[in-house]
Amino acid sequence: MEKIKEVVLPDGEVLMEDILSKYPPKVAKKRNKSIVFNDPSRDQPIQSNVRTVPGIITQRGCCYAGCKGVVLGPTRDIINLTHGPIGCGFYSWLTRRNQTRPGPEGDNYMPYCFSTDMQDDNIVFGGEKKLKEAIQEAYDIFHPKAIGIFATCPVGLIGDDIHSVAKEMKEKLGINIFGFSCEGYKGVSQSAGHHIANNQIFKHVVGLDDKKKKGKFLINLLGEYNIGGDAFLIEDLFERCGLTLVSTFSGNSSIEQFANCHTADLNLVMCHRSINYVADMMEKKFGIPWMKINFIGANASAASLRQIGRYFDDKDLSRRIEKVIAEEMPAVEAACKEVMPHTKGKLAMIFVGGSRAHHYQELFAEIGMRTIAAGYEFAHKDDYEGRKVLPNLKVDADSRNIEELVVEKDPERYKLRKTQEELNKLEKIGIRMKEYDGMMPEMVNKSFVIDDISQHETEMLIAKYKPAVFCAGIKEKYTVQKSGVPMKQLHSYDYGGPFAVFKGAVNFYREMDRTINSKVWGLIKPPWDSNPEITATFVLE
Amino acid sequence: MNTTATKNPCKLCAPLGASLVFKGIRGAIPVLHGSQGCATYIRGYFISHFREPVDIASSNFVETTSIFGGEKNLCEALENINRQYNPEVIGVATTCLSETIGDNVPLFLNNFLKKKGSEPFPDIIFASTPSYSGSHIDGFHAAVKAVVEYYSHFRETADLLSARGREGNSVAVLPNFVSPEDIRHLKEIILDFGVNPVFVPDYSQTLDGVSWNKYEKIPEGGTSKEELLSLRKVSSVIELGNSLNEKDSAGKFLESEVGTKRHGLGLPIGIDLTDDFFNSLKIISGRKIPDKYIAQRGRLVDAYCDAHKYLFGKKAVVFGDEDMVVSIARFLCETGIIPVLCASGAQGSELKKALQQLSMEYKNKIVIRTKADFVDIEEEAVALKPDFLIGNSKGYTLSRKMGVPLIRVGFPVHDRFGASRISHLCYKGTQELFDRIVNTIIAKKQSESAAGYTYM
Numbered sequence: 001m002e003k004i005k006e007v008v009l010p011d012g013e014v015l016m017e018d019i020l021s022k023y024p025p026k027v028a029k030k031r032n033k034s035i036v037f038n039d040p041s042r043d044q045p046i047q048s049n050v051r052t053v054p055g056i057i058t059q060r061g062c063c064y065a066g067c068k069g070v071v072l073g074p075t076r077d078i079i080n081l082t083h084g085p086i087g088c089g090f091y092s093w094l095t096r097r098n099q100t101r102p103g104p105e106g107d108n109y110m111p112y113c114f115s116t117d118m119q120d121d122n123i124v125f126g127g128e129k130k131l132k133e134a135i136q137e138a139y140d141i142f143h144p145k146a147i148g149i150f151a152t153c154p155v156g157l158i159g160d161d162i163h164s165v166a167k168e169m170k171e172k173l174g175i176n177i178f179g180f181s182c183e184g185y186k187g188v189s190q191s192a193g194h195h196i197a198n199n200q201i202f203k204h205v206v207g208l209d210d211k212k213k214k215g216k217f218l219i220n221l222l223g224e225y226n227i228g229g230d231a232f233l234i235e236d237l238f239e240r241c242g243l244t245l246v247s248t249f250s251g252n253s254s255i256e257q258f259a260n261c262h263t264a265d266l267n268l269v270m271c272h273r274s275i276n277y278v279a280d281m282m283e284k285k286f287g288i289p290w291m292k293i294n295f296i297g298a299n300a301s302a303a304s305l306r307q308i309g310r311y312f313d314d315k316d317l318s319r320r321i322e323k324v325i326a327e328e329m330p331a332v333e334a335a336c337k338e339v340m341p342h343t344k345g346k347l348a349m350i351f352v353g354g355s356r357a358h359h360y361q362e363l364f365a366e367i368g369m370r371t372i373a374a375g376y377e378f379a380h381k382d383d384y385e386g387r388k389v390l391p392n393l394k395v396d397a398d399s400r401n402i403e404e405l406v407v408e409k410d411p412e413r414y415k416l417r418k419t420q421e422e423l424n425k426l427e428k429i430g431i432r433m434k435e436y437d438g439m440m441p442e443m444v445n446k447s448f449v450i451d452d453i454s455q456h457e458t459e460m461l462i463a464k465y466k467p468a469v470f471c472a473g474i475k476e477k478y479t480v481q482k483s484g485v486p487m488k489q490l491h492s493y494d495y496g497g498p499f500a501v502f503k504g505a506v507n508f509y510r511e512m513d514r515t516i517n518s519k520v521w522g523l524i525k526p527p528w529d530s531n532p533e534i535t536a537t538f539v540l541e
Numbered sequence: 542m543n544t545t546a547t548k549n550p551c552k553l554c555a556p557l558g559a560s561l562v563f564k565g566i567r568g569a570i571p572v573l574h575g576s577q578g579c580a581t582y583i584r585g586y587f588i589s590h591f592r593e594p595v596d597i598a599s600s601n602f603v604e605t606t607s608i609f610g611g612e613k614n615l616c617e618a619l620e621n622i623n624r625q626y627n628p629e630v631i632g633v634a635t636t637c638l639s640e641t642i643g644d645n646v647p648l649f650l651n652n653f654l655k656k657k658g659s660e661p662f663p664d665i666i667f668a669s670t671p672s673y674s675g676s677h678i679d680g681f682h683a684a685v686k687a688v689v690e691y692y693s694h695f696r697e698t699a700d701l702l703s704a705r706g707r708e709g710n711s712v713a714v715l716p717n718f719v720s721p722e723d724i725r726h727l728k729e730i731i732l733d734f735g736v737n738p739v740f741v742p743d744y745s746q747t748l749d750g751v752s753w754n755k756y757e758k759i760p761e762g763g764t765s766k767e768e769l770l771s772l773r774k775v776s777s778v779i780e781l782g783n784s785l786n787e788k789d790s791a792g793k794f795l796e797s798e799v800g801t802k803r804h805g806l807g808l809p810i811g812i813d814l815t816d817d818f819f820n821s822l823k824i825i826s827g828r829k830i831p832d833k834y835i836a837q838r839g840r841l842v843d844a845y846c847d848a849h850k851y852l853f854g855k856k857a858v859v860f861g862d863e864d865m866v867v868s869i870a871r872f873l874c875e876t877g878i879i880p881v882l883c884a885s886g887a888q889g890s891e892l893k894k895a896l897q898q899l900s901m902e903y904k905n906k907i908v909i910r911t912k913a914d915f916v917d918i919e920e921e922a923v924a925l926k927p928d929f930l931i932g933n934s935k936g937y938t939l940s941r942k943m944g945v946p947l948i949r950v951g952f953p954v955h956d957r958f959g960a961s962r963i964s965h966l967c968y969k970g971t972q973e974l975f976d977r978i979v980n981t982i983i984a985k986k987q988s989e990s991a992a993g994y995t996y997m
Contacts, residue, residue, distance in 0.1 A: 023624070023625075024621070027621065051601065051603055052577060052601050053601070053617070054600045054614045054615070054617045054618035055598050055599075055600070055601075055617060055618030055619065055620065055621030055622045055625075056625070057580075057597070057599075058577055058581070058599075060577055060581060061577070061578050062576045062581065062582075063578070065581070065582065081546070085554055085672035085673040086547060086552060086554050086672065087553060087556070087557065087583075087637075087672045088554075088578075088582070089547075089550065090550050091582035091583070091585065093549070093550075095585070111938055112548060112549060113548065113549050113550060114547075114548055115546065115547045115548075116545070116546055116547070117546070117547035117550065118637075119674070120671075120673055120674055122673065123637075123641055123673050130545055130546075133545040137544055137545060137546050138546065141548075153575065153576055153602075153607070153637055153641070154638060154641040156607075157607060157638070157641045157642055158641060183607075184575075184576035184577075184579070184602075185575075185576045185602045185606065185607045185638060186604060188603070397605075398604075401604055455596060455625075459756050462756075463756070474588050474589055475581070475584050475585060475588055475595075477592075478588060478592055478593050481752075482750075482752060482753045482756065482757075483755075484752070484753075524752045524754070525754070
């Protein structure tokens with residue numbers, strides 16, 4: 001085996017000072033609150049979901065991006081019509097990697113981009129007329145079940161009322177048409193857009209269809225976006241276990257599924273950030289309890305399945321779940337054994353999304369790698385520190401701009417799934433409903449937690465730690481690789497995947513092996529360049 | 542069908558074009574004045590096309606900024622960019638948001654610099670690029686003009702210039718929205734004529750760079766400030782692309798304001814248009830065309846002859862940016878291919894004008910569509926039964942649906958590798974493009990042959 005040179009990890013406190021010293025005092029003060037040198041034994045607060053400072057290049061997107069691209073983007077049978085100039089529609093046109101299976105007869109509008117393509121005169125005289133015509137055209141061509149209208153920056157400013165247009169056209173055409181006031185300047189990141197999208201789906205779609213699916217164990221999967229086909233693997237697993245999936249919010253999803261999701265008996269929350277409020281609303285309105293699960297990582301997947309089994313408290317279900325786990329684990333263990341000699345002890349960094357930065361630490365841990373720094377792009381405090389911070393969360397101006405729906409028990413559709421007594425019993429056996437502890441308690445001691453990491457902070461971390469792999473998105477991809485560090489995209493999976501559950505874990509292990517141990521990184525320095533750089537592997541305490 | 546909505550657009554928005562121009566100035570960083578999403582989206586698009594780091598800053602508007610105006614945010618952005626990146630130039634472009642609320646950016650910049658007083662600060666170049674006017678190409682030209690205007694602003698009078706003499710061996714080159722490889726090739730040619738080109742912009746290195754030994758905040762390359770300042774003194778300007786109208790043309794600005802001799806040419810694709818380009822260089826330099834290029838021309842003509850049997854009468858659908866569509870259509874006609882449909886998302890008066898004549902030659906067999914989206918293109922294309930499509934990656938949907946191959950050119954190309962190194966221009970670039978076209982036709986014929994010939 002290669003001889004490992006022992007190197008001590010850099011002093012985090014010193015590194016933090018280094019990072020902050022490059023900022024003007026005001027910016028340094030602000031960033032200081034968003035960077036934590038983690039000690040899981042302590043309660044360390046982190047600042048998140050605050051506006052990015054102008055001029056600090058962020059990887060964050062806008063409200064429109066979150067609303068149209070993330071939540072409605074993966075839903076195939078709704079026509080998404082962007083009301084605005086052409087750019088926004090173009091950039092969000094089939095760029096995310098969510099896959100869908102419409103079936104031979106099913107509608108799929110995901111490959112299309114509809115835009116009102118506003119011009120000067122629409123900005124001056126208003127664009128409502130054009131919007132109406134565009135809706136009519138979309139209807140005439142496709143006769144869809146539903147049309148969503150997405151507002152871009154200028155729309156709110158010139159005073160176009162997309163909601164009244166939606167109402168008018170809904171009455172005229174007799175299909176479901178509703179609008180999203182997701183102007184790009186709203187909120188601090190795409191997270192605001194997720195919220196607006198989910199609220200509107202909840203208001204305009206959820207509960208419209210009471211037809212109950214056949215099956216004993218009806219579940220919804222919330223916050224799974226089917227990147228690289230993750231949801232397909234999860235669906236397959238559910239089927240083999242005997243679980244019936246009513247709807248997924250929103251991956252391989254359809255408006256029809258959203259419409260009768262209230263008939264499920266349990267909500268599983270994958271990405272806490274983008275959807276926990278929907279789970280809460282569904283509990284209040286329809287009585288469906290929710291639990292946080294994680295299908296990234298083989299062990300986490302097995303644990304999540306067992307949790308579901310215990311919730312339903314059914315022997316046959318639990319037996320089937322154990323059988324599926326037993327069928328899946330040998331391949332996982334074999335792959336793990338195969339790559340471990342090449343990956344063990346190496347460092348990873350993950351800066352992505354609102355849940356993946358947490359979930360993917362599982363996969364790295366399974367192949368002996370340590371996540372030395374992680375952070376979210378658009379998460380909130382509870383995603384870092386857990387839901388215990390929720391009661392004391394300060395509502396700032398940006399959050400106030402996002403509508404909080406007032407939800408009440410549905411007089412006809414509410415049905416208590418579990419009594420308080422049953423829930424207490426579940427808690428005693430370790431099934432905690434409506435709970436999420438966040439990423440920080442599960443991160444190793446002396447690792448960095450950084451919210452909305454900037455380019456400058458990324459450079460500093462890479463220079464000091466020289467991680468074996470850095471995970472983020474397309475915008476960081478080549479910056480990181482130019483620094484001679486392998487980079488894995490975890491928004492789009494570098495157009496690969498799937499990485500969910502057991503088969504996905506095997507894919508991921510092998511891909512990390514290939515990525516980290518590629519010969520390419522050794523070719524950067526030409527042979528005639530003397531003093532080759534000494535590369536080292538950190539020895540972990 | 543004349544429709545209101547745009548379905549599967551064949552154009553992008555103006556701030557994207559402006560950002561690209563700023564990426565081609567040495568030590569420059571673009572800032573988009575508006576929501577952060579614009580910068581993020583545009584970065585995503587550039588990065589997936591060029592496969593290089595692309596930093597674009599934003600003034601990060603929020604709701605209150607949209608109500609009270611973006612002056613404070615812009616100033617804060619400028620300060621922070623300066624501090625972090627230490628740039629030589631900051632290129633500011635507006636978005637639909639800041640334009641809709643009517644932010645007076647030149648005034649903001651003026652106030653900002655006044656406050657700075659004698660404190661040194663990077664040059665700030667401003668281009669107005671509302672995305673509801675025109676397309677990415679209009680944004681591109683607006684920024685080129687802004688750069689040229691900025692650096693020839695301190696112009697001396699024509700008399701003074703003639704007294705001091707012009708720099709006869711320098712030429713300004715406004716290459717249009719072409720690939721980094723194209724810019725490299727143009728540069729090579731012009732240098733071979735013994736002339737120094739000043740490109741606006743030159744992203745041949747910044748957006749197609751080498752691997753680094755240490756991290757560079759702003760990638761090396763681009764046209765330097767010193768070179769840009771020499772724009773006042775160059776004797777000639779080559780401006781590629783005829784679709785520009787008078788008021789958006791930086792070349793015409795140089796001609797009328799600085800007295801530079803303008804050579805307005807079509808994008809040099811194919812023999813005819815490249816001949817024009819070389820003729821202009823001959824005039825500018827006073828030198829013979831180097832043998833190397835005579836040979837390249839000869840090889841291209843020879844290839845046209847050799848491949849004629851594969852290509853004659855084949856039909857192509859051409860789509861994308863107006864100037865590129867015009868030049869590719871003219872090139873295809875030279876080879877015996879009929880560009881049965883030429884379409885662009887642009888307003889397209891040049892497209893109509895330039896191709897009308899060509900269409901007459903072909904007894905109106907060429908359909909011209911301006912302000913087109915891919916639904917329009919599909920409507921026309923299906924009836925025309927083309928042998929191949931030529932344009933950007935967004936044509937893939939149509940290519941897949943019709944079972945007709947797509948030859949990728951222009952921008953964006955995010956479903957193939959090496960977009961930065963696609964050659965389009967001059968004899969050599971055309972040769973590469975031509976070989977790709979011929980091979981696409983041959984490959985199709987081969988895969989459809991029942992015998993499975995290995996000899997085509």
